[in-house]
Amino acid sequence: MTQADATWLFLDAVPEFGGHEVMLLRWLQELDAQHGPVAARLLARADGRLFAQAPPGLRCAPLPAAGGLWRQLRALHARVRAERPECVVVASGALGAHVPQVLLLRLMGQRVLLYVPLLGTFASMGYRRGDWKDRFVRWFYGRVPRGWVAITAAQAEEFRRWARPSGRVFVLPNTVAPAIEQAPRLPVRALAPAEPLRVLVLGRLDAHQKGLDLLLAQLAQADPARLAGLRFSLVGDGPYRAPIEALLAARPALARHVECRPWMAAHEALAGSDVLLLASRFEGVPLVMLEAMALGVPVVCSDLPGTRPYVPARCRFAVGDIAGALDILHGLRPAALRQALADAGRTDFEAQASGRAFHHHVQQLTHAVRAHFAVGMRPGPALHAKKLPEN
Known part of the structure; x- marks a missing residue:
């Protein structure tokens, strides 16, 4: 030394x-x-x-x-x-x-x-x-x-x-933490026709930065057919948790497609998910995005300077365009497509992060x-x- x-x-x-x-x-x-x-x-x-x-x-x-x-x-x-x-x-x-x-x-x-x-x-x-x-x-x-x-x-x-x-x-x-990088990649599962795509929103529950107000407003007003085939899990803690829980309690139809769960480690949360969603208005380079890439979970996110070098254009949407995000999510039901995105994400992770x-x-x-x-x-x-x- x-x-x-x-x-x-x-x-x-x-x-x-x-x-x-x-x-x-x-x-x-x-x-x-x-x-x-x-x-x-x-x-x-x-x-x-x-x-x-x-x-x-x-x-x-x-x-x-x-x-x-x-x-x-x-x-x-x-x-x-x-x-x-x-x-x-x-x-x-x-x-x-x-x-x-x-x-x-x-x-x-x-x-x-x-x-x-x-x-x-x-x-x-x-x-x-x-x-x-x-x-x-x-x-x-x-x-x-x-x-x-x-x-x-x-x-x-x-x-x-x-x-x-x-x-x-x-x-x-x-x-990312070495434990995440060294963990086995998570398998990409095939979906049965009636099975929902599991969409994870993981991190601090902050309405403005994380765009959760935009996400929930769009989901609350969406036609039920628009939400069919999707299941959102909002995992984390923060100042917006109580409003989320109040909204879900008041809107049982929305609660059938959205759940709010306490914070858990990234590996545990990602293991139960098919796609990671980031609806943020602004970000640096989100660690959870890199963790998903390392573990083989596709990422759909706002088009920001901190996400652009890591996530392909087909999986990015304009800030606030939650309707566009839903279109992208519906298009990710085929397992082969998610597998290709997962493989590309891992390759980009190894090169950059x-x-x-x-x-x-x-x-x-x-x-x-x-x-x-x-x-x-x-x-x-x-x-x-x-x-x-x-x-």
């Missing part, structure tokens, strides 16, 4: 846990496994699920869970002085998160990479006062980090176009970031990097 040349500090200061934290842990584990020029260290809230789920061998340090933002910033300041990292990767679930932390790090002369899975405009995602938030990114936030990490080349290009960030935008594509591909992506990113630090990331005079004193 070779000694690392430098340390990269990875920061996530929120208590929640979501898809980007899953990917952050994979990135950290991959850096550790490669024994390359960079040693990784995680800095996360002591009461957060990210800190709790970090693997035992990963170098971790806690941020205080109590005492407010000022205490957290002091702890971050002390940790940076102790670690003297080559750069700090700040993992944010959304643009605009971790603003105080990023400002502190830059004032300390640190090179900051911001890892954000969603780099579309706030306005396009339907955020309140989205135009003003987009201006904030253009005028200020896009100029503070010294680099950005996106999860697809299309999202990186979109971000460059609308935000005009001052730092370089790198790309690190998503992958497998562990082997991710290993290569991390190597490329590490090299590109370090080379860019040496050439193109010299701090400006206002935030000039100085040698940090020892503790």
Whole structure:
């Protein structure tokens, strides 16, 4: 094992846990496994699920869970002085998160990479006062980090176009847990004439982002003949669960075609399904999409920058076009077609999102970031990097 040349500090200061934290842990584990020029260290809230789920061998340090933002910033300041990292990767679930932390790090002369899975405009995602938030990114936030990490080349290009960030935008594509990749592929079953196609909607039950309001509105008003041959399972937990259950209780005819079930592991949910449906208004690169591809389950989804490189055009529909999604689903009843889609999905997964591909992506990113630090990331005079004193 070779000694690392430098340390990269990875920061996530929120208590929640979501898809980007899953990917952050994979990135950290991959850096550790490669024994390359960079040693990784995680800095996360002591009461957060990210800190709790970090693997035992990963170098971790806690941020205080109590005492407010000022205490957290002091702890971050002390940790940076102790670690003297080559750069700090700040993992944010959304643009605009971790603003105080990023400002502190830059004032300390640190090179900051911001890892954000969603780099579309706030306005396009339907955020309140989205135009003003987009201006904030253009005028200020896009100029503070010294680099950005996106999860697809299309999202990186979109971000460059609308935000005009001052730092370089790198790309690190998503992958899945090794257990999913190594699991046997799920069989594609043939359907009897009266047997429904089992359609899975898996993930956080959020009405707006996941498009569940659009999906349920279309299903509720559809002619019963339009729903014949389809069975929808909405699996997950979240703020929209109670409205879904209330709607199904009030509409017995709809409940014959739609069920709502608690969250379960992806492999278990996909094993009981024929097709995965993603009706989202916006996404990064959905992990459940990659998990379905790895296991051999066809995917039908909204046409988004994060799904376009992975799902064929015949299985994508315009955002909000649930009627179009139903047309696609009805066309997937033949087992031979679903088998062909499953085979193609697995091939694309292995090329773009497998562990082997991710290993290569991390190597490329590490090299590109370090080379860019040496050439193109010299701090400006206002935030000039100085040698940090020892503790």
